[in-house]
Each structure stands twice: as structure tokens, then as C-alpha cells.
Amino acid sequence: MSSPQTTESTTALEAREVWKAFERTQALSGVTFALNAGEVHALVGANGAGKSTFSRIVSGHLMADRGEIRLFDQTVRFLSARDAIRAGITMVMQETSLAPDLSVLENIYLPEFGSAGRLSWGGLAKRAEELLGQFGQGGHLPLNRPLRDLSASQRQMVEILKALALDAKVIIFDEPTASFSPNEVDRLFDVMRLLVQRGKALVFVSHRLEEIFEITDRITVFREGRTVACAAPTASMRPADLVRLMVGREIADIYARRSADPGASAGGPPVLxxxxxxxxxxxxxxxxxxxxxxxxxxxxxxxxxxxxxxxxxxxxxxxxxxxxxxxxxxxxxxxxxxxxxxxxxxxxxxxxxxxLVQDFTVRENLLLAHLGRHRGLGLGYEQHRAEMEALLDELGLAQRILDDGILTLSGGMQQKxxxxxxxxxxxxxxxxxxxxxxxxxxxxxxxxxxxxxxxxxxxxxxxxxxxxxxxxxxxxxxxxxxxxxxxxxxxxxxxxxxxLAMFAAPRSSAEATHVLLEALAQRFGGIAYWIFLEGDRLYCFDAVAGLDAPEVGFSRGAFPEIGEAHIPLALAQRTGDFVCEPTGASILLPLRGHRGHDLGLIGLTLRAGLELPNPELVRGMILDGPGATMPQQAFGGGGR
Structure with a gap:
């Protein structure tokens, strides 16, 4: 949850009986919505439920056919996105609306280009660096880099930074975490909590249930263009209830896990x-x-x-x-x-x-790869007709959409x-x-x-x-x-x-810990490592071997059973002092995240027979090393 709500909350945004149609498609059928200042409000629903359409209306990208929208008790009707920005509403788009030939800095402050007067690029760069620091992206997202060179997740980060730079009163996040991994999500949530503390009103559109229950205060659910739940407290709802409201049915195991036994088709030489x-x-x-x-x-x-x-x-x-x-x-x-x-x-x-080819129909996009392999005359569409219709039924796509433009479909339907x-x-x-x-x-x-x-x-x-x-x-x-x-x-x-997050962290997100391991190995010799123990298994996330490094039975990326490690006494006792055994002497100290969650152990093992350093010196290096930076970068909060 983002923060406790006060007993008297200011209504930042309210929508009453909002309708919107696109030719023969009724996207919204009288939806209602109520957002308070100082809260994160989830707007959820299946693909095509009307979430993005409603968000685009509120942010001035579309105009409603009828209905009323009130911003801080004042009725508003925006003719453009710039009108909404001036009123204090901005939107982080699901499909980014950035300029690929401009730099990161220019894209972050794109809305400023229409303002009167000259821009202070030095001042803008300083503000941008502060925003990047909040996300832990300083140095990872150079401001002068062309946007076209960025990955999809990096472009999404720029889209978020662009919205935050406007200092809006109401921010709509439309699937902002779709291409983020856990530590990027956690960074975003930290910023969202900070915005809430400053009184901002946030709308969070997401399909990830775990994120909804972690960050939001209230939930509104759309289904087929109608409101089926309005401003329900998140704490009062179970995930199964939310799924039922969204899709109108029960979904037991979305991953449909197979049994532990490999299928009959598995095995044999690798395909790739x-x-x-x-x-x-x-x-x-x-x-x-x-x-x-x-x-x-x-x-x-x-x-x-x-x-x-x-x-x-x-x-x-x-x-x-x-x-x-x-x-x-x-x-x-x-x-x-x-x-x-x-x-x-x-x-x-x-x-x-x-x-996708955005000017093509659904049918043309569907058979695009077929055209690349087709050798005969004509398009050859008919030979795939029966199979295509059966597949559309399995995916829940209506046959009638085949001749519609691909951009008339929601993002989820396009993916299908x-x-x-x-x-x-x-x-x-x-x-x-x-x-x-x-x-x-x-x-x-x-x-x-x-x-x-x-x-x-x-x-x-x-x-x-x-x-x-x-x-x-x-x-x-x-x-x-x-x-x-x-x-x-x-x-x-x-x-x-x-x-999994910690395995991903050693080189790109837990740089401070890797530097600490290098320092330990260089100063004392032996082998320094970052491990985690669970059940009967040891997971080694990072390891650096110095001079005369003994064999400890594991290396970076390994996940042996604990009994296979060559430091059994040290693993069993974990006293914080050197423990001697045939392999050598080992010292292990716990590593904690910035929210107190367990990140495992930092250890140092020296070859047997060497003179041992003062344990206080080793403890000081470990406890003072990555504590300020590494845990918050290596893994973002518990539960993800």
C-alpha cells in the first residue's frame, strides 16, 4: 500500500457517466471513477475493457461523447493533451509517444518546447539528473543519447521521467511496468510513494495483480466499457475476487504448470x-x-x-x-x-x-510471415483460412475483426x-x-x-x-x-x-557488492563470495578469487546442495568470526536490504595454514562496504 489515507480526502478527479464510441465499437458505456489526492488508485480490467480509452479522455488525447469530468471540483473539458497538462494532468503512455531522433534529455522535456521563452539546458539537465537518481539510473541512461538507441524498457523509463518532470497534480500510469524487472518496478514504486506523500493523485493501470496489491489504495474495475467496481479499498479485496470482476470468471492457475515428468516430445538433441x-x-x-x-x-x-x-x-x-x-x-x-x-x-x-504494420488490416498482419515464405502466385491466404479461424477462436478473437485496421484493437488483442x-x-x-x-x-x-x-x-x-x-x-x-x-x-x-533477481544483480545492479568482494580477495587473498542458503541448497550469486584461493565447492552462478560445499562448519555456525576447518578458515556475515529483507551472506575463505587477519578488520570492510548502496539496487522490496 502506498500510504495510510486521511479521514478527509480531497477528490482530485471525478468522472460521471462517461461514454465513448469508435464507429461501431462502444468503448465506454457510462463509466464512473473517483480519485483522491494523496492516493494510488488502480484502474484495472481485461484488454478492451476501456481503461486506455478512459485514460486518454482524462488526459486530453480524446474527447468523450458525453459525460462529466471534474478536476478538484471544477468541471473540465480538454480539447488537447496540452490543455490537460496545463490543468495539471499528465499520462505515462503504455505505447511510448517519444521522438526517436531526439536525445533522452530533449524527450524528457518535450512538453517544454511549446513554452514561451528560452530553455535553460543546463538547468534542465540538472533536474533530469535528479530524476534519474531517484530511479537509480544515473550513469545507465545518458542524457545525450538518442532515444532510438534505447531498449523498450529504457524508453518506458524516459516516458515516466517526462511525466514526472511536468510536476502534475494527477498522473496516470498506463502499464508503466510492462517491460520492467523487479528492481526497476521497486524503484518506480519508491518514487510513486514519494509523490503520494507530496499530495499527488496517481492512477495506476496494470495487469499485474501483485503490483496492484502492493502499491494501490483503492481499485476501480472496468469490464466491457462499464464500471463493475468503483473505488473499492484494496485491502478489502482478494486476488481471486479481482480476477472475477475483471474477466467474469474464475481463473485457477494462470501458468498451467506441467507435471515434473518431461513430456513425451521432450529430449533428444538440442534444437538450438x-x-x-x-x-x-x-x-x-x-x-x-x-x-x-x-x-x-x-x-x-x-x-x-x-x-x-x-x-x-x-x-x-x-x-x-x-x-x-x-x-x-x-x-x-x-x-x-x-x-x-x-x-x-x-x-x-x-x-x-x-x-506490426500499422496501416495493414488484422488479416494482413496475421499472415505477414506467411508472405515471406510464400513462393507461388498471389497471396495464398486461402490455404490458411480454416487453421486461422480455429486459432482465432482459441485466442478469443472474433472473425469479424479480420478486415479491421490493426490499430483499432487493444494492445492485448494486437499481441494475440x-x-x-x-x-x-x-x-x-x-x-x-x-x-x-x-x-x-x-x-x-x-x-x-x-x-x-x-x-x-x-x-x-x-x-x-x-x-x-x-x-x-x-x-x-x-x-x-x-x-x-x-x-x-x-x-x-x-x-x-x-x-532470480539476485542472480541478475551481480554485474549490473550489485556493483558495490562485487567491488567489495574484489577488495576482500585482493587484500586478504582467498575467495570472497555472496551466497544465500535455503533448505538444503546453497546459491552463489557472485564470487571473486584472489591469490591462493582454496576450493570451496561452489562458484558464481552455482546452486549446489549445502552438503557439497567444502565449508560445512562455517555454514552451520555463522558466528561472524573465522571458523577453521580442513579447507581453510571462513568468516560469514549477513547482508540486509534497505528494507531489512534478507539478501544472504557475504563470506571470505582463506587457505588453511595462512595467518588469519583481525576479524574486526574483515567485519568492518563487509559491514561498511555495500550497505549504503548495494541492497537497494540489488533487489527491490520483498514479495516481488
Whole structure:
């Protein structure tokens, strides 16, 4: 929850009986909404429920057909987004509305370009650096960098910063975390809590239930253009109740987990093998394999190189080094058609820029990949008609939309079309980059079931996702990338969200801890490490070996059973002092996050027979090292 609400709350925004139609589609049918100052208010619903339409009306991008909107007890009717901005309302768009040829700084202050007078770029840069610091992005998002060079998640961060720079009274966040991983989400939530403390009124549109229950105070639910729950206290609602209100039915297990036994189609030689892949500047050294009937996840933080890796595999990026084998044969795509003809399908991260032709109809977009492989005369649409209609029924898409423009569909429905396109191609390997970005829970359940069905039928699936719960829920194995290299390759049932985030952290988000480990190893020799113990298993998130380093039975990225480690007494006692055993002497100290949650242990093991340093000196280095910066960067709050 964001903050306790006062007994008398000021109504910041109120909507009464708002209607909106687009030709034959009735998007809103008399919705109501009430937002207080100093609260985070969730606006939820299935794809096509009217959330984005309502948000665009409130923020001046659209005009309602009828109805009343009141801002701080004054009736308003905005003719443009600039009118709404002047009144104190801004919106963080789900599909970013930025200028690709301008720099990050210019995009953050894009609304300022229409203001009278000269802009002070020095002053704007200083304000922007302060905003970047709040998100922990200082140094990771250079202000002079062209926007076109950024990833989808980085562009979303710029969109958020642009809204915050306006210092609006009402901010609408439309799926702001769709491409964020846990620590970026936590950073955003910290900023949202700060805004609430300053009296801002925030609308949070999201399909991620765990986020809704973590950050919001009240919930309004739209279904099919109508309000089915208005301003219900979040604390009074259970997740199952919210799902039922959103989709009108019960959804038990959205991930539809398969049994522990591998399917009959799994096994045999790998469909895809990747060894030491490099595609500069983001992909430096990545190795993994994915087998027939297997779902392999690629996880990591912003800038880890996940999307760039799969883009290289599909021929969208030049491969610098490495070996790729597809079904036992050497494979090195130069352009995407090479990958398509080799039996690879690809759903990109940014569906608007990479996955759709915006001027085409639904049918034309659906059969786009077919055109690339079709060799005969004409378009060849008819040969796919029956299969296409059956697939549309499975995805819950009406046949009548086939001749509509693709942009008339909601974001979730567009994603279904892109997924259906590649299913029709029957690829041997399907690459999915953020397949459920901006998709409601009902649609996610459908997509997961289809992915499971495809894998059971023998298709190899490579899935990239910023949603760590999704990666764990749908994948069989997970390869974690960090700074362009693979960190670990772990079965999904051996990891949870917290540990996955910490595996992703060592190089790109837990820099202070890595520096501490290097300092310990350099000063005292031996091996310094960051580990976590749970049950009978040890997880090693980072390790640095110095001179005369003893063998401790684990290394960076390893997850052995505790009994396999060579420091059993130190692991059992954890006294905070050196514990001697045949391997050597070890000291272990706990590591805590900025909210007190357990991040594991920092340890140092020295070879047997060496003179031991003063334990107080080692403890001082560990306790004073990463404490101020590392925990809040390495892992954002508990429960995610």
C-alpha cells in the first residue's frame, strides 16, 4: 500500500457517466471513477475493457461523447493533451509517444518546447539528473543519447521521467511496468510513494495483480466499457475476487504448470545450441541450449542483453563471434528471412515498432510471415483460412475483426494477432520476447496454455521476460543474463523471484557488492563470495578469487546442495568470526536490504595454514562496504 489515507480526502478527479464510441465499437458505456489526492488508485480490467480509452479522455488525447469530468471540483473539458497538462494532468503512455531522433534529455522535456521563452539546458539537465537518481539510473541512461538507441524498457523509463518532470497534480500510469524487472518496478514504486506523500493523485493501470496489491489504495474495475467496481479499498479485496470482476470468471492457475515428468516430445538433441555468442555492444558472451519440447527462459535486468541476444538469433543484429547450431547444423542468419526459412518464429519486444504494420488490416498482419515464405502466385491466404479461424477462436478473437485496421484493437488483442501469426507458421523454434506485455490476466492464461500446448507438441520455445514470476511460472529452465553474459543456468523449480533477481544483480545492479568482494580477495587473498542458503541448497550469486584461493565447492552462478560445499562448519555456525576447518578458515556475515529483507551472506575463505587477519578488520570492510548502496539496487522490496 502506498500510504495510510486521511479521514478527509480531497477528490482530485471525478468522472460521471462517461461514454465513448469508435464507429461501431462502444468503448465506454457510462463509466464512473473517483480519485483522491494523496492516493494510488488502480484502474484495472481485461484488454478492451476501456481503461486506455478512459485514460486518454482524462488526459486530453480524446474527447468523450458525453459525460462529466471534474478536476478538484471544477468541471473540465480538454480539447488537447496540452490543455490537460496545463490543468495539471499528465499520462505515462503504455505505447511510448517519444521522438526517436531526439536525445533522452530533449524527450524528457518535450512538453517544454511549446513554452514561451528560452530553455535553460543546463538547468534542465540538472533536474533530469535528479530524476534519474531517484530511479537509480544515473550513469545507465545518458542524457545525450538518442532515444532510438534505447531498449523498450529504457524508453518506458524516459516516458515516466517526462511525466514526472511536468510536476502534475494527477498522473496516470498506463502499464508503466510492462517491460520492467523487479528492481526497476521497486524503484518506480519508491518514487510513486514519494509523490503520494507530496499530495499527488496517481492512477495506476496494470495487469499485474501483485503490483496492484502492493502499491494501490483503492481499485476501480472496468469490464466491457462499464464500471463493475468503483473505488473499492484494496485491502478489502482478494486476488481471486479481482480476477472475477475483471474477466467474469474464475481463473485457477494462470501458468498451467506441467507435471515434473518431461513430456513425451521432450529430449533428444538440442534444437538450438548457442556458444559464446557476441553481438556488440550489448551481447558479449552468451551460451545456452534449448531442446525439443522445452521452454527456456532468458531473464535479466535492463541492459543485460536479453532482447539483443534473441534479435541476433533472428538475423536482426550482426553476430560478431560465437557458434550457433540449429537442429545439428551450423546456423548464422544475416537477415530475418534466413531465420524464418530455417524454421524460427519471433515475437519482438516492441509490437508497435517491430511486430506490426500499422496501416495493414488484422488479416494482413496475421499472415505477414506467411508472405515471406510464400513462393507461388498471389497471396495464398486461402490455404490458411480454416487453421486461422480455429486459432482465432482459441485466442478469443472474433472473425469479424479480420478486415479491421490493426490499430483499432487493444494492445492485448494486437499481441494475440502477433502470436497467432507465428503459430500458423509452425516453427521448430519459437522466440517470444515479452509475450504478455500489456496483456490482461485472462489473455495471459490463454497465451500460457498455448505455449504449453506448443511445447508438448515438440516445439522448442525461447522466452524472454522482465516478469520474473512469469519466467519461473512458465519455463522449464532459466538462463540469467547480466551485462551481456550468462550468469547461471538453473531449473525453474529451484529458484524464486528473490533469488532470480539476485542472480541478475551481480554485474549490473550489485556493483558495490562485487567491488567489495574484489577488495576482500585482493587484500586478504582467498575467495570472497555472496551466497544465500535455503533448505538444503546453497546459491552463489557472485564470487571473486584472489591469490591462493582454496576450493570451496561452489562458484558464481552455482546452486549446489549445502552438503557439497567444502565449508560445512562455517555454514552451520555463522558466528561472524573465522571458523577453521580442513579447507581453510571462513568468516560469514549477513547482508540486509534497505528494507531489512534478507539478501544472504557475504563470506571470505582463506587457505588453511595462512595467518588469519583481525576479524574486526574483515567485519568492518563487509559491514561498511555495500550497505549504503548495494541492497537497494540489488533487489527491490520483498514479495516481488
Amino acid at each position: 545450441e548457442v556458444e559464446h555468442l557476441a553481438a556488440e555492444p550489448r551481447v558479449k558472451d552468451v551460451s545456452f541450449s534449448v531442446g525439443r519440447g522445452e521452454i527456456l527462459g532468458l531473464a535479466g535486468l535492463v541492459g543485460a542483453g536479453r532482447s539483443e541476444c534473441v534479435e541476433a538469433l533472428f538475423g536482426l543484429r550482426r553476430i560478431e563471434r560465437g557458434r550457433i547450431s540449429l537442429r545439428g547444423q551450423p546456423f548464422r542468419p544475416r537477415v530475418p528471412i534466413d531465420a524464418v526459412r530455417a524454421g524460427i518464429g519471433f515475437i519482438p519486444e516492441d509490437r508497435r515498432r517491430q511486430g 494477432v502477433v502470436l497467432a501469426r507465428w503459430i500458423l507458421m509452425k516453427p521448430k523454434l519459437l522466440i517470444l520476447d515479452e509475450p504478455t506485455r500489456g496483456v490482461d490476466i485472462g489473455t495471459r492464461s490463454t497465451i500460457y496454455a498455448i505455449i504449453r500446448r506448443l511445447a508438448k507438441a515438440g516445439m522448442a520455445v525461447l522466452l524472454v521476460s522482465s516478469d520474473f514470476e512469469e519466467v519461473i511460472g512458465i519455463c522449464d529452465r532459466i538462463v540469467v543474463l547480466s551485462d551481456g553474459a550468462d550468469v547461471t543456468n538453473i531449473p525453474a523449480d529451484l529458484v524464486d523471484v528473490e533469488k
